[in-house]
Amino acid sequence: MNQNRPQSEALYQEALQHIVGGVNSPSRSFKAVGGGAPVFMKRAEGAYFWDVDDNRYIDYLAAYGPIITGHAHPHITEAIVRAAANGTLYGTPTELEITLARMLKQAIPSLDKVRFVNSGTEAVMTTIRVARAYTKRNKIIKFAGCYHGHSDLVLVAAGSGPSTLGIPDSAGIPTSIAHEVITVPFNDLGALEQALQRWGNDTAAVMVEPIVGNFGMVMPHEGFLEGLCKLTREAGALVIYDEVISAFRFHYGSAQTYATFADHAAIEPDLTALGKIIGGGLPIGAYGGRREIMEQVAPLGPAYQAGTMAGNPASISAGIACLEVLQEPGIYDRMDALASKLAAGLMETARENGIPLTINQIRGSFSAHFCDHPVTNYEQAQDTDGERFGTFFRHMLDQGINLAPSKYEAWFLTTAHTDEDIETTIEAARVAMAALR
Ligand code: PMP
Numbered sequence: 001m002n003q004n005r006p007q008s009e010a011l012y013q014e015a016l017q018h019i020v021g022g023v024n025s026p027s028r029s030f031k032a033v034g035g036g037a038p039v040f041m042k043r044a045e046g047a048y049f050w051d052v053d054d055n056r057y058i059d060y061l062a063a064y065g066p067i068i069t070g071h072a073h074p075h076i077t078e079a080i081v082r083a084a085a086n087g088t089l090y091g092t093p094t095e096l097e098i099t100l101a102r103m104l105k106q107a108i109p110s111l112d113k114v115r116f117v118n119s120g121t122e123a124v125m126t127t128i129r130v131a132r133a134y135t136k137r138n139k140i141i142k143f144a145g146c147y148h149g150h151s152d153l154v155l156v157a158a159g160s161g162p163s164t165l166g167i168p169d170s171a172g173i174p175t176s177i178a179h180e181v182i183t184v185p186f187n188d189l190g191a192l193e194q195a196l197q198r199w200g201n202d203t204a205a206v207m208v209e210p211i212v213g214n215f216g217m218v219m220p221h222e223g224f225l226e227g228l229c230k231l232t233r234e235a236g237a238l239v240i241y242d243e244v245i246s247a248f249r250f251h252y253g254s255a256q257t258y259a260t261f262a263d264h265a266a267i268e269p270d271l272t273a274l275g276k277i278i279g280g281g282l283p284i285g286a287y288g289g290r291r292e293i294m295e296q297v298a299p300l301g302p303a304y305q306a307g308t309m310a311g312n313p314a315s316i317s318a319g320i321a322c323l324e325v326l327q328e329p330g331i332y333d334r335m336d337a338l339a340s341k342l343a344a345g346l347m348e349t350a351r352e353n354g355i356p357l358t359i360n361q362i363r364g365s366f367s368a369h370f371c372d373h374p375v376t377n378y379e380q381a382q383d384t385d386g387e388r389f390g391t392f393f394r395h396m397l398d399q400g401i402n403l404a405p406s407k408y409e410a411w412f413l414t415t416a417h418t419d420e421d422i423e424t425t426i427e428a429a430r431v432a433m434a435a436l437r
Contacts, residue, residue: 070416
């Protein structure tokens with residue numbers, strides 16, 4: 001039992017009586033970092049959490065991505081309160097939905113039409129249905145280690161959550177469904193080409209995280225997305241980008257409009273799935289793409305998708321407010337600078353202690369893998385020291401640094417982190433790395 005967190009321990013024991021595994025998402029359990037009670041938080045503001053024992057933490061989880069402006073950002077909180085006072089759920093259209101749809105389209109030009117849903121899982125699930133309706137084909141090709149939510153089709157050789165827990169495929173998914181999914185290694189155009197040669201005529205879509213966030217942060221090799229789009233279209237299939245993590249993470253736009261990719265036209269997808277940041281911390285998802293494809297969706301077309309909560313005024317208001325904050329000039333450069341400083345500090349503390357560490361930084365986010373080789377695909381991410389990560393994680397937690405409890409998850413900077421937070425974190429890492437020797 002942790003001396004510093006008796007209330008968390010007690011609440012965990014009680015939660016276990018009522019909530020399966022004591023958590024409402026398996027990635028929140030500490031199973032992958034040696035087990036025991038996860039920390040029960042009671043309050044969050046800016047870059048900080050306070051737990052039920054009144055310990056303070058600097059937070060790099062950012063709720064797995066959405067909290068890019070820090071917790072309880074006043075502009076977003078105000079928007080949510082205003083929306084709640086006006087009624088939380090209408091079941092009718094509202095003008096707010098048009099506003100957020102316009103903002104998304106302006107930032108991501110491949111979205112001719114969008115539809116709001118309630119989660120990233122729903123968004124991805126529906127892009128697959130729409131792609132199947134449009135192409136009248138069934139198979140999906142995806143990449144090992146990319147996570148696309150927990151729907152049947154994409155939980156085959158999925159990424160962070162399931163691989164952390166050592167479940168390659170979930171139970172309860174019929175093999176007939178798994179047979180409709182082909183998984184190939186990320187950054188391997190040869191493997192994609194082979195898969196398309198064999199199954200191309202039956203393939204509805206190739207689904208990818210254009211910048212990966214689920215086995216660490218991983219950039220596509222130069223030419224990978226161009227090649228993926230070309231090969232997929234030659235096979236008559238659609239390209240689907242899962243930008244649930246990547247949209248608005250690196251700049252005001254998505255991976256498909258990110259400056260690093262010179263030829264945006266050559267990498268534009270047919271459909272895009274969105275979530276996380278676009279809801280400003282409330283439940284949301286969205287999908288969109290080319291007009292004639294999106295017109296497959298009911299009420300215009302034969303592909304059905306609906307939602308009682310979809311487009312609710314609170315989520316949409318929070319999303320609009322979050323994107324407004326992210327339009328402030330210099331905001332992404334600042335997160336980039338803080339992440340660079342933190343990554344450099346972590347590398348230095350690792351070197352001082354002779355600990356091999358590989359950091360993949362993309363703007364204000366990075367992953368830190370305990371290994372001495374690059375991480376550019378899932379196999380390399382698996383081949384890293386999970387036990388060492390678990391020990392590091394616990395030493396950081398005990399010093400008030402909150403990380404995701406999995407070696408596959410990213411560290412996310414927010415607009416609320418300060419230079420001082422980074423320095424405190426590097427000092428904690430120095431102690432944690434020394435403990436790993
Ligand atoms: N796609 C990606 C790339 C994700 O990272 C996630 C969640 N981590 C999802 C889809 C699923 O989103 P949600 O948890 O909102 O269902």
